[in-house]
Amino acid sequence: MKKFFTFCLLTFALVVVLASCQPSSNGGGDIVVASKDFTEQDILGELLAQQIEATTNLKVERKLHLGGSFVCHQALTAGQVDAYVEYTGTAFTAILKQQAISDPQAVYQRIQQAYSKQFALEVAEPLGFENTYAIIVRGDDARRLNLQTISQAAKYTPQWQGGFYYEFVEREDGLPGLSKAYELKFAKPPRLMDMGLMYRALLQGMVDIVAGNSTDAQIARLDLLVLKDDKQYFPPYEAVPIVRKETLTKYPQLRKAISQLAGRISADEMRQLNYLVEGELRDIKEVVSEFRKAKKL
Secondary structure (H helix, E strand, O other): OHHHHHHHHHHHHHHHHHHHHOOOOOOOOOEEEEEEOOHHHHHHHHHHHHHHHHHOOOOEEEEEEEEOHHHHHHHHHOOOOOEEEEEHHHHHHHHOOOOOOOOHHHHHHHHHHHHHHHHOEEEOOOOOOEOOEEEEEEHHHHHHHOOOEHHHHHOOHHHOOEEEOHHHHHOOOOHHHHHHHHOOOOOOOOEEOOHHHHHHHHHOOOOOEEEEEOOOOHHHHOOEEEEEOOOOOOOOOEEEEEEEHHHHHHOOHHHHHHHOOOOOOOHHHHHHHHHHHHOOOOOHHHHHHHHHHHOOO
């Protein structure tokens, strides 16, 4: 009996310990802000969090670097997070499964309507910059082969090795659709790699063409060339905060805080913020704090 009592006591203690290790539903914050798993997204998530904390009485739990687009969207619709910054082209083609169109205003309005109706989410006003896909080659190769556009590069891809991150390979508006639009053919399947490693692999000759982001700070610094999307394949990718309607109803002060960020970040400013974090290895919180101060937010 004594052994049984001891066993029960130890079991109870273990349950208590394990329970204390689990993350709480709100983590001590009033709202949860997430970001995808790359530098620019971490900066935008921190910007959203600091803006809310500085202009409201709300405390923010940060879940930065959470995962890819689908992970963040699912976390949002499941109520595990309350807000994150998405790109309109991603929302339109990858989440809503719509065929790409080039009109930024039309894409934005259709996302607003669909997100409200299907997911009970509110799409805030764009932050002011677009981060589209950038198909990138080495500057030396571009000069040697006289390349300016994706169409011009297409005749060389059968001899090239491509290097792409997983989501770009999987998404219809990524490599599958791009390959159809430009009739791209590769001798080997693309090498899957983390976004942070692609440029290094390109410079070291491990791959010959990659898909990056137009706001990446390293493109000019590393003598890389962004090929022109001469068939206008990619849709607009404006950065927009997305928030759960239930959260906005509970905390109405949130809407004003987020709206103050509308139109406040240009593409050049976003590239500079990315450079400060990736190039100068500055702390994201400090970089965002300085940006907000400079913008008088």
